[in-house]
Amino acid sequence: MAGTTVSGIGSGIDTQAIVDSLVAAQKAPKQAQINTQTLKATTTLSSIGKIQAALDAFRGALSNMSDTNSFGGLSLKSSDEKVATVTMGTGAANGSFSLVVSKLAAASKVSTKVYSGGAGSVVNSGTSPTTLSITQNGKKHDLSVPAGATLQKVRDSINSQFGVAGLSANILTDANGSRLVITSTKMGEGSDITLSGDSGIDMGYSVIEKPSDAEYTLDGVAMKSKTNDITDAVSGLNIKLLGTSPKNSAGGDTPTVLSLTTSSTALKSGLKGFIDTYNALLTVINAETKVTKNADGTMTAGALTGDASMRSLLTSIREEMNAVSGNGTLKSLAAFGVTSAQDGGALSLDDKKWDKAASTNAADLTSIFNGKDGLLARLQNVTEPFAKAATGTLAARSKTLSESLTKLKTEQDTLDTRMDALKKSLQDKYNNMDTLVTQLRQQQNSVLSTLNALNKSKDD
Secondary structure, three states: OOOOOOOOOOOOOOHHHHHHHHHHHHHHHHHHHHHHHHHHHHHHHHHHHHHHHHHHHHHHHHHHHHHOOOOOOEEEEEOOOOOEEEEEOOOOOOEEEEEEEEEOOEEEEEEOOOEOOHHHOEOOOOOOOEEEEEEEOOEEEEEEEOOOOEHHHHHHHHHHHHHHHOEEEEEEEEOOEEEEEEEEEEEOOOOOEEEEEOOOOOOOOEEEEOOEOEEEEEOOEEEEEOOOEEEEEEOOEEEEEOOOOOEOOOOOEOOEEEEEEEOHHHHHHHHHHHHHHHHHHHHHHHHHHOEEEOOOOOEEEOOOOOOHHHHHHHHHHHHHHHOOOOOOOOOOOHHHOEEEOOOOOOEEEOHHHHHHHHHHHHHHHHHHHOOOOOHHHHHHHHHHHHHOOOOOHHHHHHHHHHHHHHHHHHHHHHHHHHHHHHHHHHHHHHHHHHHHHHHHHHHHHHHHHHHHHHHHHHHO
16 A cells, blocks of 8 residues: 555554554454455356356257257158258158259359450559449449459459349459459349440450259159259258259159158157257256365365255256157157166166167157147246346346445455555554654653763763
């Protein structure tokens, strides 16, 4: 602390140590209280944050399982992935489809004339800007071409300004020079690109490729698509066209078979993924609520040991995990070989019990997990009150703890200020005492000197 210090020169007493001891004694009770409360709030806030993150990850995994239909139990296969690949969407069901692709969707592509000077050719040799207009689907995109602009500069400007509109530009160079090629990411008939304006770049441009629709048949039904990514032809099936169907020995098209079949292997993979997700959340909760035995035999409680919110969260989750649900013969996870460890509650899968249940009732697992009343949806519902970002139980507790830490910081500042004032007050008092002792000693020395002088003159 800046200010007066006490040396005890006059009195010979270590008054600084006395002041420090008095201030420390006065400060100790309140400081201990602040330290204890700050440590508890900090560790609790940290633990809440870890559980909040783990719960968010758990809920995110549940959503992903629902979105990807992890418990649909369906295995997808394309007999020729050079022609098409398939992924699962919402509402997929068993079935197979014969696909013949006769034409892929294509995008519009145009090329400017050749500039013999290459990419560095100046396309605007004037002193004022010109305009290159690129039109597609009736929408015009005007590009300002500044004086002295090169072909490379025009290419970069198109990509930076109109990339989000689905246009891209590249430069092709050969022995004759360079040309600007403009391509659209939009496919399908009617998406032709045209060039116009007063830049001169549009003069003599040529069409490299006209846009076209994809043409294919599904089970003999002729269809078209503006893109090669087909999401609405078959419910729950996303088809990506990659090539045209090969010809057979008779000159006809060889169909590609797209199949969706129930797979116990896929269901087991989904179940193991769920178990891993659940155990990850449980590991974090257990770590923050457990009681640890120390080497000396004493016990150390976790930051959230005995916490009512944690008990409520775990109880809510476990009740849903143990509930009977689904519309099949087997209605519980235990029936499929899912067991819970006595120590900690981690889940595991008994492979033998799974194999026996899955051999006859694999589809029952789908009804346990899926649907608005399935386990995935129920777990989302019971954890939502805890996980809401602003108003959930964990968020509210984090806010309260943060406010407590702010209040404790204020109390600490107030205590420090009060102790600084007390220290200065005591220093001033002891300095005054030391000054008085110094004066008294000076007076004593003066009196003794006078007496000694008188005695000396009498002896003489």
